[in-house]
Amino acid sequence: MTTDEAEATRPVTRIQREKQEVILEAALDVFSKFGFRGSTIDQIAEAAGMSKPNLLYYFKSKEDIHAPLLARILDTWLEPLREMDPAGDPLPEIQSYIRRKLEMSRDFPRESRLFANEMLRGAPGFYDILHTDLKNLVDEKAKIIKGWMAQGKLAKTDPYHLIFSIWATTQHYADFDIQVRAVLGRERGAEGRFEDAARFLDQLFLHGLSPKK
Amino acid sequence: MTTDEAEATRPVTRIQREKQEVILEAALDVFSKFGFRGSTIDQIAEAAGMSKPNLLYYFKSKEDIHAPLLARILDTWLEPLREMDPAGDPLPEIQSYIRRKLEMSRDFPRESRLFANEMLRGAPGFYDILHTDLKNLVDEKAKIIKGWMAQGKLAKTDPYHLIFSIWATTQHYADFDIQVRAVLGRERGAEGRFEDAARFLDQLFLHGLSPKK
């Protein structure tokens, strides 16, 4: 009953599923570059290889294309953090969190930029979630990290800013990709850049910059 | 003669200087939130407290408002890096670079976001500068850092990624301000947040997360 209702609300034929995917894919390209306000339906339609009215047959407004993209992202984005295991060893646990986050930057740069765009304009579509789901998750993980620190398994620092610094350093490679590439030149391909980044971040987070005496 | 010419090219009366400043100030507000394409002249005009045609009397196009803002920024933005002194002690030198960069994030968040917006859309107005001025400066400073490492005054890591990580962590507090605030709650004011960030970044970059044995 309710299942029928739900399916009736968003009826999905084969072609609908396909085209909706194509549209979201195209919209991700466009929105991630220009943000919501800077993107146009025509632009998305062209990227999706269809006419604007045809696109509007599948999503009835610009907002309706944008919203599911956002909803999808935050979840994906926080998955690596959710996976951080309180039962594991602190340093390897954090190390692999950084690694996973960096891989997401490499594999989903558009998603990262879409998220960044949303933050820059004040996250109007995210505001509630940030203060509830996100905050709760970070609070929970911060507590775990604090526990590790109390056990002497981790240097004592602010766990919140630790998480911020992991977000910042990893996402930087997606969001500021242009800058990173300009500075590094084309001597090293994308894979190489991410390998170097991974190595550096390991060093930074594990030992910092002080020389071993 | 040439001076007269130059002044004649951009004649500046008292009221022109003032209004141009007001406009750029308002434009920074708007552009930093919505990016170039997402911002409208009307929006800027309203923020500047004048009519659109009046604004266009001072800047003849949207581009003409945007361009000087960008030009102004990159210079300001790289100043802290320029100040990094090869003759100084490595660790304090890097530490104070981080501090200066963090202060810029605190004091000029809109500039930071404008810059981020420009990067996200592929930095069309920055492309040349990134590959010349920026790359040269970073190359130069990377060489200095490498020298320090060779002298054993600094742990051996990739100097480029070190610089990236400093950019990323410090700018994060401006660009993702909304998220940072949502997570930290209002228990601690803006000053407190930046103090905590400064302390954490010192710890991270100097010693990393490994516990002292």
Add this chain to the structure above:
DNA sequence: AATTTTTTTGACCGATTGGAAAAATTCTAG
């Protein structure tokens, strides 16, 4: 005070925007 220059306003323009409506087409189930 008269005049010239600078600033502001209001009315307007063509292009682009997000979107609606309906006709034309294609697909699919019987």
Add this chain to the structure above:
DNA sequence: CTAGAATTTTTCCAATCGGTCAAAAAAATT
């Protein structure tokens, strides 16, 4: 093959966009 549903195209619309222009108003100069 055919009726009905799903999809696509064509045409259109009001609002907003970046920007122009001439006239009015305000300042500055004489």
